[in-house]
Amino acid sequence: MSLPLLLDHLRKTAALGQVAGLISWDQETMMPEKGAAQRAEQTGVMAGLIHQQSTDPKIPEWIAAIDENEISDFNKVNIREAKRDYEQTTKVPESLAKTIAKASAEGQMIWAKAREAGDFQMFAPVLEKLVELKREEAKCLSDNQQDLYDTLLDQFEPGAKTATLLPLLEGLRNPLVALREQIADKLKPKPFEGNFSSSQQLAMAEKLAKQMGYDFKAGRIDISTHPFSSGGGGDSRITTRVDEKNPLNCLYSTAHEVGHALYAQGAPDPFLPAAQYCSMGVHESQSRFWENQIARSRPFAEWLYPQMKAHFPELNIASAQEYYQAVNSVETGFIRTEADEVHYNLHVLLRFELERDLVSGNLEVKDLEGEWNKRFKQYFGLEVTDVKLGVLQDVHWSVGLFGYFPTYSLGNIYSACLDKAMRSDMPERDAKIAKGETTEVLDWLREKIHRKGKLLSAENLIQSATGESPSAQPLIEYLEDKYSDLYNL
Amino acid sequence: MSLPLLLDHLRKTAALGQVAGLISWDQETMMPEKGAAQRAEQTGVMAGLIHQQSTDPKIPEWIAAIDENEISDFNKVNIREAKRDYEQTTKVPESLAKTIAKASAEGQMIWAKAREAGDFQMFAPVLEKLVELKREEAKCLSDNQQDLYDTLLDQFEPGAKTATLLPLLEGLRNPLVALREQIADKLKPKPFEGNFSSSQQLAMAEKLAKQMGYDFKAGRIDISTHPFSSGGGGDSRITTRVDEKNPLNCLYSTAHEVGHALYAQGAPDPFLPAAQYCSMGVHESQSRFWENQIARSRPFAEWLYPQMKAHFPELNIASAQEYYQAVNSVETGFIRTEADEVHYNLHVLLRFELERDLVSGNLEVKDLEGEWNKRFKQYFGLEVTDVKLGVLQDVHWSVGLFGYFPTYSLGNIYSACLDKAMRSDMPERDAKIAKGETTEVLDWLREKIHRKGKLLSAENLIQSATGESPSAQPLIEYLEDKYSDLYNL
Numbered sequence: 001m002s003l004p005l006l007l008d009h010l011r012k013t014a015a016l017g018q019v020a021g022l023i024s025w026d027q028e029t030m031m032p033e034k035g036a037a038q039r040a041e042q043t044g045v046m047a048g049l050i051h052q053q054s055t056d057p058k059i060p061e062w063i064a065a066i067d068e069n070e071i072s073d074f075n076k077v078n079i080r081e082a083k084r085d086y087e088q089t090t091k092v093p094e095s096l097a098k099t100i101a102k103a104s105a106e107g108q109m110i111w112a113k114a115r116e117a118g119d120f121q122m123f124a125p126v127l128e129k130l131v132e133l134k135r136e137e138a139k140c141l142s143d144n145q146q147d148l149y150d151t152l153l154d155q156f157e158p159g160a161k162t163a164t165l166l167p168l169l170e171g172l173r174n175p176l177v178a179l180r181e182q183i184a185d186k187l188k189p190k191p192f193e194g195n196f197s198s199s200q201q202l203a204m205a206e207k208l209a210k211q212m213g214y215d216f217k218a219g220r221i222d223i224s225t226h227p228f229s230s231g232g233g234g235d236s237r238i239t240t241r242v243d244e245k246n247p248l249n250c251l252y253s254t255a256h257e258v259g260h261a262l263y264a265q266g267a268p269d270p271f272l273p274a275a276q277y278c279s280m281g282v283h284e285s286q287s288r289f290w291e292n293q294i295a296r297s298r299p300f301a302e303w304l305y306p307q308m309k310a311h312f313p314e315l316n317i318a319s320a321q322e323y324y325q326a327v328n329s330v331e332t333g334f335i336r337t338e339a340d341e342v343h344y345n346l347h348v349l350l351r352f353e354l355e356r357d358l359v360s361g362n363l364e365v366k367d368l369e370g371e372w373n374k375r376f377k378q379y380f381g382l383e384v385t386d387v388k389l390g391v392l393q394d395v396h397w398s399v400g401l402f403g404y405f406p407t408y409s410l411g412n413i414y415s416a417c418l419d420k421a422m423r424s425d426m427p428e429r430d431a432k433i434a435k436g437e438t439t440e441v442l443d444w445l446r447e448k449i450h451r452k453g454k455l456l457s458a459e460n461l462i463q464s465a466t467g468e469s470p471s472a473q474p475l476i477e478y479l480e481d482k483y484s485d486l487y488n489l
Numbered sequence: 490m491s492l493p494l495l496l497d498h499l500r501k502t503a504a505l506g507q508v509a510g511l512i513s514w515d516q517e518t519m520m521p522e523k524g525a526a527q528r529a530e531q532t533g534v535m536a537g538l539i540h541q542q543s544t545d546p547k548i549p550e551w552i553a554a555i556d557e558n559e560i561s562d563f564n565k566v567n568i569r570e571a572k573r574d575y576e577q578t579t580k581v582p583e584s585l586a587k588t589i590a591k592a593s594a595e596g597q598m599i600w601a602k603a604r605e606a607g608d609f610q611m612f613a614p615v616l617e618k619l620v621e622l623k624r625e626e627a628k629c630l631s632d633n634q635q636d637l638y639d640t641l642l643d644q645f646e647p648g649a650k651t652a653t654l655l656p657l658l659e660g661l662r663n664p665l666v667a668l669r670e671q672i673a674d675k676l677k678p679k680p681f682e683g684n685f686s687s688s689q690q691l692a693m694a695e696k697l698a699k700q701m702g703y704d705f706k707a708g709r710i711d712i713s714t715h716p717f718s719s720g721g722g723g724d725s726r727i728t729t730r731v732d733e734k735n736p737l738n739c740l741y742s743t744a745h746e747v748g749h750a751l752y753a754q755g756a757p758d759p760f761l762p763a764a765q766y767c768s769m770g771v772h773e774s775q776s777r778f779w780e781n782q783i784a785r786s787r788p789f790a791e792w793l794y795p796q797m798k799a800h801f802p803e804l805n806i807a808s809a810q811e812y813y814q815a816v817n818s819v820e821t822g823f824i825r826t827e828a829d830e831v832h833y834n835l836h837v838l839l840r841f842e843l844e845r846d847l848v849s850g851n852l853e854v855k856d857l858e859g860e861w862n863k864r865f866k867q868y869f870g871l872e873v874t875d876v877k878l879g880v881l882q883d884v885h886w887s888v889g890l891f892g893y894f895p896t897y898s899l900g901n902i903y904s905a906c907l908d909k910a911m912r913s914d915m916p917e918r919d920a921k922i923a924k925g926e927t928t929e930v931l932d933w934l935r936e937k938i939h940r941k942g943k944l945l946s947a948e949n950l951i952q953s954a955t956g957e958s959p960s961a962q963p964l965i966e967y968l969e970d971k972y973s974d975l976y977n978l
Contacts, residue, residue, distance in 0.1 A: 015534045018527065022515060023508055030519070034707040035724030038507065038759050045504045049538060218523040235524030270527050 002065040003075060005058075007272065010082055013053040014271040020046040021230050025237060028224040051097070054089040077274035077454055085273070088155070092140045100133050104399040111398030120369040120387050123398070128365040130400050131358050138359070149359040152403035156280040157410065159457045162356065169352060169409050171472040172345050177379065179342050179479060183330050183487045192326075194314040196247040198223070204247065204311040205240050205254040208304070212290055213442040214238075214258045218265050227253040229260035229287075233270025236261045247312060248327060252291055259290030262442060266450030275453040280404070282449065282458050284411020285418060292341055292412075293419040293478070294441065298324050299434035328486055332380055334389035341479060345412055346379045351394070351405040359402055414462050416475035418449070421466035491554040492564060496761065498551070499571055502542040503760040507720065509535040514719045514726060518711040540586070543578040563763050566943055570762035577644070581629045589622050593888040600887030609858040609876050612887070617854040619889050620847050627848070638848045641892035645769040646899065648946045651845065658841060658898050660961040661834050666868065668831050668968060672819050672976045681815075683803040685736040687712075693736065693800040694729050694743040697793070701779060702931040703727075703747045707754050716742040718749035718776075722759025725750045736801060737816060741780055748779030751931060755939030764942040769893070771938065771947050773900020774907060781830055781901075782908040782967075783930065787813050788923035817975055821869055823878035830968060834901055835868045840883070840894040848891055903951050905964035907938070910955035 023046065027039050063079055071079075107126045114123035138148040150161050205221055219231075224239035231237050238257035243249045263286040269275035277283045294300055301324035308315055308323065317323045330340045336347035354371060357363035363371060372391040373384040384390035396404055422444050423429060432440065448465035455461075462470040483489065512535065516528050552568055560568075596615045603612035627637040639650050694710055708720070713728035720726050727746035732738045752775040758764035766772045783789055790813035797804055797812065806812045819829045825836035843860060846852035852860060861880040862873040873879035885893055911933050912918055921929065937954035944950075951959040972978065 011530070012534050015527070015531045016538075019508060019512060019531050019535060022531075023511060026511060026515065030709065032705065032707050032709055032724055032726075034704070035720075035722075038504070038723055041500070041760070042504045042508050042511075045501050046508060049505075215523070216521065218521050220519065220521055231524075233524075234527055235521055237521075271530070 002062040003071060006062040006066070006082060007075070007078060009053070009056065009059065009062075010078060010273060011271040013050065014273070016046065016050050016053060018231065018235075018270075020050060022235075025230045025239075028226075028228070029222040029239060047101075051089065051094075054085055059083075059086045073455065074272075074274050078272055081273035081454060084158070088141060091143075092137055096133070096136060096140065100130075100137060100400055103130055103133055107398040107400065108395060111392065111395065115388055115392040118387050118392075120391060123392065124365050124368075127368075127397060130397065131365060131402070134400055134402050135359060149356050149403060152359065153406065154403075156404050156407050157458060158279055159459070160279070160281070160406075160410075164459075165352075165406055165410070168413055168470070168472050169345070169349055169406060172409070172413075172476065173349055173379075175476045175480070176342060176346055179483060180330070180332065180346070180380075182489055183342070183483055186330075186487055192246045192248065193316045194245075194312070196244055196312055196314075198242045198244065200311050201242050201244075201247050201250040202240075204308065205250055207307060207311070208251060208254055208295070209238075209258045211303075211436050212255065212258050212262065212294070212438055214261060215265055219261055221254065227257050229257045229264065232264040232276070233267055234265075236264035247308070247315075251308075252295060252327070255295035256287045256291040259287035262286065262290070262445070263450055266446045268451050268453055273454060278449075278452070278454055278456065278461050279410075279458040280407035281410030281414060282461060284407055285414035285462075286411075286445065286449065288411045289415035289418055289445070293415055294433065294438065296324075296327050296341070297430075297433065299430040300436075301327070302434040303436035325486060328482070330483065330487075332382060334376075334380075334382065334384065334386075335393055341412075342483060343380070345409045345475075348405050348409040350375055350379060351396075352409070355397070355402050355405065410458070413472055413475050414458070414470060416478045417462050417466050417468065417470050418445070419478060420474040421468075491551040492560060495548065495551040495555070495571060496564070496567060498542070498545065498548065499567060499762060500760040502539065503762070505535065505539050505542060507724075507759075509539060510719050511724075514728075517713040517715075517717070518728060536590075540578065540583075543574055548572075548575045562944065563761075566763035567761055570943060573647070574762070577630060580632075581626055585622070585625060585629065589619075589626060589889055592619055592622055596887040596889065597884060600881065600884065604877055604881040607876050607881075609880060612881065613854050613857075616857075616886060619886065620854060620891070623889055623891050624848060638845050638892060641848065642895065643892075645893050645896050646947060647768055648948070649768070649770070649895075649899075653948075654841075654895055654899070657902055657959070657961050658834070658838055658895060661898070661902075661965065662838055662868075664965045664969070665831060665835055668972060669819070669821065669835070669869075671978055672831070672972055675819075675976055681735045681737065682805045683734075683801070685733055685801055685803075687731045687733060689800050690731050690733075690736050690739040691729075693797065694739055696796060696800070697740060697743055697784070698727075698747045700792075700925050701744065701747050701751065701783070701927055703750060704754055708750055710743065716746050718746045718753065721753040721765070722756055723754075725753035736797070736804075740797075741784060741816070744784035745776045745780040748776035751775065751779070751934070752939055755935045757940050757942055762943060767938075767941070767943055767945065767950050768899075768947040769896035770899030770903060771950060773896055774903035774951075775900075775934065775938065777900045778904035778907055778934075782904055783922065783927065785816050785830075786919075786922065788919040789925075790816070791923040792925035814975060817971070819972065819976075821871060823865075823869075823871065823873065823875075824882055830901075831972060832869070834898045834964075837894050837898040839864055839868060840885075841898070844886070844891050844894065899947070902961050902964050903947070903959060905967045906951050906955050906957065906959050907934070908967060909963040910957075 020043065023039065023042060031039060059082060063083055066079065068076060068079070103126065107130050110126045111123055114120065134152060135148055138151040142148065142151040147162065153160050153162070202221065202223070209221060210216065218234045219236045219238065222237070222239050223242060225241065227238070227240050229236065229238045238254070238261045240250050240254045240257060260283060263277060263283060267275050295304070302320045305317070305320040305323040317326055328340070330342050332343060333339060336344065339347050350372070353375070354363065354368065358365065358368065369387065369391050376382060376384050376390065422441065425444065426440060429441065449461065452461055456464060459470060509532065512528065512531060520528060548571055552572055555568060557565060557568070592615065596619050599615045600612055603609065623641060624637055627640040631637065631640040636651065642649050642651070691710065691712070698710060699705065707723045708725045708727065711726070711728050712731060714730065716727070716729050718725065718727045727743070727750045729739050729743045729746060749772060752766060752772060756764050784793070791809045794806070794809040794812040806815055817829070819831050821832060822828060825833065828836050839861070842864070843852065843857065847854065847857065858876060858880050865871060865873050865879065911930065914933065915929060918930065938950065941950055945953060948959060
């Protein structure tokens with residue numbers, strides 16, 4: 001009887017999580033502004049209930065009463081995840097969890113003000129507090145057995161360790177810097193000109209999403225300040241953003257979020273933990289795969305360009321080739337979220353190094369801005385003169401997210417691994433993609449990734465999908481091939 | 490310490506209720522269709538949590554420990570409501586509550602099918618079960634001390650009793666039948682012609698809502714199959730519907746729902762029970778007041794007609810007077826929700842009589858269709874030949890709502906009482922309304938009704954606002970005056 005009770009409890013926790021996700025989606029897309037104070041209270045109440053559900057003392061009792069020899073692999077994973085969630089939630093004293101939640105809310109507020117004012121020192125005290133609190137949290141979680149940064153990382157990328165990530169991520173640095181130096185600013189992208197109406201951009205985004213296999217009966221697209229995906233199963237929504245001067249932002253944000261949402265729509269069960277996404281890195285691999293390996297590929301540009309022309313007759317781009325170049329221009333810039341494929345991982349590396357040093361104590365918050373600027377100059381060759389374009393550009397640290405950044409690069413690494421394997425499984429892929437046919441691509445991902453849920457670790461999942469251990473090599477090769485061709489290197 | 494703990498608990502319960510309301514709003518307006526199964530599970534989990542909150546055994550303990558002499562009137566009402574809610578929830582055994590919830594879901598499904606098939610006998614068995622279950626529920630709630638119908642009525646109109654409602658509601662019958670016979674079908678309304686686009690209708694609905702004082706920073710308007718209002722305080726949303734052949738449906742549904750939403754936006758606190766709406770009847774008085782006494786009035790037609798012309802240049806109505814006639818045409822028909830002001834309460838009376846007899850056992854479900862048709866012929870002079878236009882037209886009974894219908898007529902009675910008092914307080918009202926100025930109308934309602942929350946019973950609230958006990962007389966006079974003038978009686 002213990003297993004059904006546990007599973008029922010887990011489904012209930014997940015349903016509450018979905019409700020919390022929905023009211024957060026609503027807040028970003030639909031909520032009238034005066035609803036904010038009530039929404040904050042509702043959100044707090046939901047968080048409290050979810051915490052209560054996750055720390056129910058019956059959970060370990062049920063688990064202890066289950067004979068693991070008599071259950072399916074799927075349910076073994078449900079139990080493993082229930083145990084993991086229970087331990088992660090109970091090991092951190094409620095008072096500390098509340099202090100962190102409060103400091104994160106405060107941190108985000110002060111970060112926004114400091115960013116506005118362009119003053120890092122305004123932000124430093126609360127960041128210092130957050131680093132200290134997250135170290136404390138990591139100590140609770142690791143029982144002092146494990147590296148503190150690894151403990152934080154594990155919350156987003158279960159089982160990942162700095163020792164295995166370092167060679168993957170650091171291995172990117174030299175080849176990327178070399179590639180950057182070969183090509184940067186060689187090809188000036190043709191600036192987009194014209195006025196691209198919000199409704200036309202949304203129509204084009206819907207067309208693109210449909211083409212990628214996004215099921216609108218199990219989702220919807222709305223506008224928000226920052227694009228995101230939310231929900232899961234039969235209700236996997238995305239948002240996009242619109243810049244009326246440039247339709248690419250909307251288009252590739254949509255491709256990215258649809259990549260996430262396809263993973264969510266492909267979950268084998270909407271509630272049970274074993275059926276949910278494997279890790280943040282794998283989630284990001286799905287969004288980056290659709291955004292870069294598909295939507296920014298030459299064959300897809302052949303399909304996409306005429307569609308773009310049909311939606312935006314005023315588009316000042318003359319051919320699919322020109323369009324392909326325009327959406328793959330390489331420019332050294334300060335902002336991670338605007339970075340091209342060559343620069344993106346260098347931005348992540350910088351943050352990965354700095355946050356490890358912050359958590360280990362090797363770097364003090366007061367020195368963070370200087371250290372950022374120094375290393376930025378090393379990797380990008382640019383002098384940071386505006387802190388808004390420097391250390392204050394990302395929200396993550398202000399809300400206590402340490403150990404999150406490397407999952408972005410893992411996503412890029414994994415997506416290139418998947419791309420390589422898929423190409424070898426599907427020699428005709430390019431020809432099909434040039435006609436906008438992506439069904440087999442999605443089927444491949446469904447079978448190899450989406451339907452596997454959390455059954456395997458991220459590393460084993462990629463290994464099982466590709467036949468090789470994940471490495472940075474496919475990403476480096478993919479980038480070198482793509483940009484050699486584009487820039488005639 | 491007991492009072493703050495109790496209030497905190499009540500706020501939390503209310504916040505959960507708001508979340509449940511929001512996911513229900515989302516279901517009707519935004520949810521993709523494949524989200525239905527997950528949403529049902531989420532809704533069930535939320536209902537369970539709210540039930541748990543409402544039956545927390547600490548509630549009576551806290552209440553017992555509070556010295557009522559030391560607290561404000563506002564908090565006395567919070568305690569009264571907490572007690573009421575606790576008792577209503579705990580007196581009904583959980584198994585019965587679940588059986589009723591299940592039978593209601595089933596009832597609605599079978600009702601929809603029976604309606605589609607035009608077959609009352611298909612619906613009769615589940616209705617019989619529902620009547621029996623609601624009688625059982627009423628027995629639990631009343632401790633066998635009270636009339637069963639009154640007990641059900643009390644859930645929607647606290648403190649109301651058949652003995653006081655009967656003279657109010659039955660008093661309407663003869664004057665309304667007389668009025669109906671004098672005027673019915675005398676003035677054929679000019680049929681609206683043209684195609685009225687959904688977006689233009691929504692634009693006009695927004696214009697109207699704004700004019701009525703609806704705060705869009707604390708609400709929003711969307712489209713749904715059946716219009717409704719939801720939420721409260723800083724997030725009071727409404728929906729409307731669109732018939733592209735006739736813009737009036739959208740317009741007056743909007744006026745109606747905005748009336749509800751203004752009440753919700755005017756609540757002195759978004760969470761505490763003492764600050765919430767007084768009763769369903771009073772809630773309906775607000776929607777009907779704005780829909781009928783304001784939006785269907787001659788002076789408002791003078792403001793509204795040019796706006797309509799501007800939004801719908803093809804409108805085949807030549808003047809404000811013609812418009813005023815068109816939106817007040819009296820026609821005998823079968824459907825309550827489409828009924829004009831003269832017929833509406835006759836529809837309600839019919840249901841009020843029949844549901845009392847069902848609950849008391851004086852009428853058996855198997856005889857309901859025949860009895861409906863017999864009485865309909867008496868009151869309306871029409872033969873019911875299609876059960877879809879007869880006893881199967883309303884969803885209420887199929888979901889176990891017995892005792893709800895009379896609150897519609899109470900709403901009409903109260904709104905006329907308020908109208909009479911307001912006119913006497915504001916001799917200039919018509920002149921202002923003719924210019925679209927409704928600020929003082931809203932201020933009056935805010936002061937006399939909205940800000941009072943649940944401090945007074947419905948009867949005392951109307952008495953305090955108008956200086957007179959609620960009676961049907963103002964409604965009869967209002968209708969006789971309006972239609973004598975319109976029809977030159």
